[in-house]
Amino acid sequence: MDIFELCQDFCFDGEFLRYEIVTTGNINTTYKVFMQCGDKEERYLLQKINKNVFSHPEKIMENITSVNAYIDHRHKCEDLFVLHFISNKSGEPYVIDKDGNFWRACKFFDCACFDSPDNLDVIEEAGRAFGQFQYLLNGYDASRLHVTIPNFHDTRKRILSLEKTIKYASGDRKTVAQEEISYILDNKKLAFKLCELLDEGKIPLRVTHNDTKCNNVIFRKDTLKALAVIDLDTIMPGLCAYDFGDGARSICSTTDEDEQDLSLVKFDLERFERFSKGYFKYLKEILTDEEKDTLALSVYIMTLELAARFLQDYLNGDVYFKVRMKNHNLIRARCQIALCKDILTKLDKMNEIVNKHLQ
Numbered sequence: 001m002d003i004f005e006l007c008q009d010f011c012f013d014g015e016f017l018r019y020e021i022v023t024t025g026n027i028n029t030t031y032k033v034f035m036q037c038g039d040k041e042e043r044y045l046l047q048k049i050n051k052n053v054f055s056h057p058e059k060i061m062e063n064i065t066s067v068n069a070y071i072d073h074r075h076k077c078e079d080l081f082v083l084h085f086i087s088n089k090s091g092e093p094y095v096i097d098k099d100g101n102f103w104r105a106c107k108f109f110d111c112a113c114f115d116s117p118d119n120l121d122v123i124e125e126a127g128r129a130f131g132q133f134q135y136l137l138n139g140y141d142a143s144r145l146h147v148t149i150p151n152f153h154d155t156r157k158r159i160l161s162l163e164k165t166i167k168y169a170s171g172d173r174k175t176v177a178q179e180e181i182s183y184i185l186d187n188k189k190l191a192f193k194l195c196e197l198l199d200e201g202k203i204p205l206r207v208t209h210n211d212t213k214c215n216n217v218i219f220r221k222d223t224l225k226a227l228a229v230i231d232l233d234t235i236m237p238g239l240c241a242y243d244f245g246d247g248a249r250s251i252c253s254t255t256d257e258d259e260q261d262l263s264l265v266k267f268d269l270e271r272f273e274r275f276s277k278g279y280f281k282y283l284k285e286i287l288t289d290e291e292k293d294t295l296a297l298s299v300y301i302m303t304l305e306l307a308a309r310f311l312q313d314y315l316n317g318d319v320y321f322k323v324r325m326k327n328h329n330l331i332r333a334r335c336q337i338a339l340c341k342d343i344l345t346k347l348d349k350m351n352e353i354v355n356k357h358l359q
């Protein structure tokens with residue numbers, strides 16, 4: 001795609017100078033674009049939405065625009081920005097290229113971004129940003145949002161679907177994965193807890209981000225304070241437990257998601273303490289008692305759910321997650337199961353930590 005041509009369709013200030021590729025991020029294709037604006041150089045982020053993952057990018061952009069407008073309208077929020085997308089010449093927040101790809105653009109911030117942080121201050125700030133984002137959206141009617149990936153965190157459906165795959169899977173992969181299959185099926189009851197509470201109407205649907213990894217927060221370079229929550233592609237109706245649980249799973253694990261030395265795979269309580277402290281800074285004011293009771297357990301549930309997804313993809317012959325080595329999805333499933341086992345031994349302590357920061 002000709003980036004210069006594409007930029008002509010956006011209402012950018014200034015004249016196109018050059019662009020660079022941004023290599024962080026997992027889903028979309030991202031560029032940094034430089035424009036000459038008088039004697040100043042302006043920078044923008046230009047992004048092609050991955051249409052293999054998101055079949056209706058216009059719905060994603062509608063969700064994002066609506067949520068941003070709500071935050072702007074309802075709150076004076078000085079310590080967390082909203083990323084506004086730049087309009088095309090017809091006023092829409094995207095440009096569609098000749099191949100039908102959706103592109104969007106926003107201001108590029110000279111920021112820091114971390115894939116797997118070990119700085120505890122950064123971890124607390126990541127928690128603060130995601131928790132504050134949810135706090136700012138309190139009162140937004142989540143049913144107004146398009147559900148862009150149906151049943152994304154429906155753990156019960158995910159595990160039922162895994163069971164179907166197991167039933168029809170044949171051959172070596174099923175034999176090799178027997179231990180992992182047993183672990184997930186033996187623990188599914190515990191993993192259905194959030195679904196049951198939701199069915200019974202005991203916990204509320206909120207607006208959730210659904211991809212609460214640290215690299216979806218940008219930080220000021222000088223102070224390492226969180227600037228903005230980014231990557232709002234998966235905002236949908238969901239449970240507070242999804243964002244908190246999945247964020248803690250990814251940010252408080254001591255290893256990458258494909259660590260093969262399982263003795264290294266641990267859930268770090270020091271990180272969890274700081275992540276929780278940040279997360280509940282604002283949110284504690286609005287969570288219900290029933291929601292609060294689900295939070296520590298949600299870390300286990302989100303971890304088991306991901307293990308089930310990796311395992312299912314392994315049994316299906318690696319059709320969803322990109323694999324970079326032999327048995328990659330099985331390795332990933334094993335790693336998440338090892339994390340599950342460690343989390344279970346720490347659940348009492350995790351509940352204590354959560355309760356302390358909810359006071």
Ligand SMILES: Nc1ncnc2c1ncn2[C@@H]1O[C@H](COP(=O)(O)OP(=O)(O)O)[C@@H](O)[C@H]1O
Nearest residue numbers: 024025026027028045107108109113215230231
């Ligand atoms: N407005 C921005 N300013 C500076 N960097 C950004 C901005 N938005 C995104 N980034 C960087 O680009 C990366 C990818 O963007 P993101 O929207 O998270 O895409 P993906 O869906 O591919 O993860 C981020 O992890 C961050 O490092």
Ligand SMILES: [Mg+2]
Nearest residue numbers: 025026216231
């Ligand atoms: Mg991202």
